[in-house]
Amino acid sequence: MGRLILGVLREVNVKSGLPATTSTERLELLDDKEHILGIKIVGGDHRLKNYSSILTVHPDVSEGRSGTLVVESFVVDIPVGNTKEETCYFVRALINCNLKSLSDVSERMAICPHSDM
Template sequence: MKPIVSSSFQSPISPSLSSIYLYTKLYHSLEKKQQQKLSSNHYISHYYIVCKLIIQPKKNMIPNPQKSSILLQRITSNNPSNCNKQSHQSLQCHTPIPCTAEVPDSVVKYHAHLVGPNQCCAAAIQRISAPVSTVWSVVRRFDNPQAYKHFVKSCHLIDGDGNVGTLREVRVISGLPAVNSTERLEILDEERHVISFSVVGGDHRLANYKSVTTLHPEPLGNGTIVVESYVVDVPKGNTRDETCVFVDTIVKCNLLSLKQIAENSSR
């Protein structure tokens, strides 16, 4: 049974602190969880703090929040030659993969996003000590995201049979600034290990969200490198940095959970 944040949970951290500080606290707690096997309630509670203070009205935010060094993975390319050339002039091609990352060009191309002036784009990279086939067996299940996404309460297909174009309805755990999300499967490449979905409806604040996840073998060893990138609208009343901190938190929580599950199953 997946833990649910209690409605009586009180944040021990002052709302006046930077959202970046809260994000850092959360991510470090997740890393410690991997080493110390802390309870799921521990990082769910930290996530709840981030949700309440980042994707909430401005009264809970400090003015002019500091820039986060965590967000340096976002890299902008002004050369849209690899993107849809018929896209609107206001869109730019972003490939949020750091140049220092050992990601093959054949993989990087899947993470080129067309980003509008009121959108943000970022990526997270996770190394997993398990074969690609093991990790892919979890990631490819469009009908079962809750297998590794702790904030998903339930999921059911509402149209389609799991192929490209299939629609699913995802419901999230209580206590978060969302209720449900309707999502469409955009890419499912079994050979290249690529999966992508877009959000097409639901009760949440992440409009026009699109995610791409790729898996490839690590250069040395038998592990897997998972890259997940996204593009999303910046909600009214929030900044790009606030939105990226919020979404990065979700993505990195999911990838750490995926790492734990895949590594445990391959032992």
Template sequence: MSSIVPSSSSPSKCNAVLVQHINAPISIVWSIVQQFDKPQVYKRFVQSCSMISGDGGIGTVREIHIISGLPAAISIEQLLDILDDNFHVVSFSIIGGDHHLSNYRSIMSLQEKNGEPEKTIVREFFTVDVPIGSTKEDCLSFICNLIKWNHESLAQVFERMVSTSLG
């Protein structure tokens, strides 16, 4: 299950919260999500990732090479001040690249589904400046689709793990 909740903001800002339910325990989902150096495990648009500086902790900077077909080839991202193993929260900002995502910030949190410890709720909030020449609606649609694609891919990683262990 996936849902999108647009947030109200200024005309020059675009933001929303996306929610995805995953049939896997929070500890297993977190083990994948918190690996800042391996986004390609569940982000299908990532061709490769290399660390520019840092050790994967707070302040680490990575360079992501994007698959062809998207309107960018490189994105440079910095792991911000949130990497919390207790509350399962990670946050990053895009600080460079050949795309139009200015002042992009993402905060992802994981929560165990009430009464169902084998299920996880993923929430991802993002905010970004609306690019010049684009509309807020187009910006929202583009980024929400990318994040939704990432969340669906994350869920599929665990479905494959379960089917492999059963089969």
């Protein structure tokens, strides 16, 4: 995998069933040592405006099993015609979808650690 550069854009095809199919994200923060990722959504066919998020990953133990705790915080403007509750519902659904995808990829990597995903 190539080195990621701050400011690089990525195009995301949204497959969540939410009312969006594309999103353009810009990498704002990346700290491999501290396990921090920050992005800002700069385009797409959704109504998210001025959305940015910080994702952190921490080792965790739950019920005696080691695992990973992922924390994501975000800020977003409420679009005209939406309520705060509607906007938060949409973002939480999107985050849950992203976390499910991250979990699936992580589990596949644990089973086949040397394959390219």
